[in-house]
Amino acid sequence: TRSTRPQRLLKVVQKHATRGDPQSVISAIDHFCRHSEWAMNVGDEKGSILDSVVSELNPEKVLELGTYCGYSTVRIARLLPPGARLITLEFNADYAAIARQVIAWAGLEDKVQLVEGASEDWIPRMKEHFGIETFDFVFLDHWKDRYLPDTKLMEDCGLLRKGTVLLADNVICPGVPDYLEYVRNSLSYKSYYFKSHLEYTKAEDGLEKSVFLG
Numbered sequence: 001t002r003s004t005r006p007q008r009l010l011k012v013v014q015k016h017a018t019r020g021d022p023q024s025v026i027s028a029i030d031h032f033c034r035h036s037e038w039a040m041n042v043g044d045e046k047g048s049i050l051d052s053v054v055s056e057l058n059p060e061k062v063l064e065l066g067t068y069c070g071y072s073t074v075r076i077a078r079l080l081p082p083g084a085r086l087i088t089l090e091f092n093a094d095y096a097a098i099a100r101q102v103i104a105w106a107g108l109e110d111k112v113q114l115v116e117g118a119s120e121d122w123i124p125r126m127k128e129h130f131g132i133e134t135f136d137f138v139f140l141d142h143w144k145d146r147y148l149p150d151t152k153l154m155e156d157c158g159l160l161r162k163g164t165v166l167l168a169d170n171v172i173c174p175g176v177p178d179y180l181e182y183v184r185n186s187l188s189y190k191s192y193y194f195k196s197h198l199e200y201t202k203a204e205d206g207l208e209k210s211v212f213l214g
């Protein structure tokens, strides 16, 4: 039967990227998705904004909601200091299997823990299962109708501390209106919108950076 898009993306990485070279993995995926087959990676334009937020923060404990093929996982993990850890949640087992191989090809498996399952099931178990106190940085890129409930869940589980940065993808396209309204009006967040474009297209999209004030 026909291969899946993530399988074709992995083949492109294994053919065109150099083992242990995260930048070549990122470039191979971006080239393929821009010139051959669109895929829902954060992409190069929003990815550069993601890079600048991560580089400025230098986080030790990172949570990513929504791994897909591991593109943003590689973008984030390549910038983390030694000893820093990234936990990434993926709901779809087929996507997770591809992402593990992409992350390994980039040589970043020691910094990344990929967990399969739903965010609402795993967020309440972060402390006891992973020995996590609080996260320094959270990248939201999963089901758009889970951004708000999962943010409230992270607050309730004590996973956010004064200064924790949430960065949300797709706040315009597909859009997360309830989440935006919350972080922009809550006295517990200072929020900022980075205007950009939907990956590999001319459509507007953007990232919302929200600092938890405690």
Ligand SMILES: O=C(NCCCCc1cc2cnccc2s1)c1cc(-c2ccc(F)cc2)cc(O)c1O
Pocket: 040, 041, 042, 065, 066, 067, 068, 089, 090, 091, 092, 117, 118, 119, 120, 141, 142, 143, 144, 169, 170, 173, 174, 198, 199
């Ligand atoms: O749906 C998107 N991402 C979510 C899929 C991940 C599902 C998961 C649920 C879940 C639950 N718990 C734990 C882990 C996870 S992972 C998405 C979609 C578009 C898009 C698609 C068509 C279009 F025309 C315009 C934009 C662009 C994007 O950048 C996206 O990120």
Ligand SMILES: [Mg+2]
Pocket: 040, 041, 042, 141, 169, 170
């Ligand atoms: Mg996205």
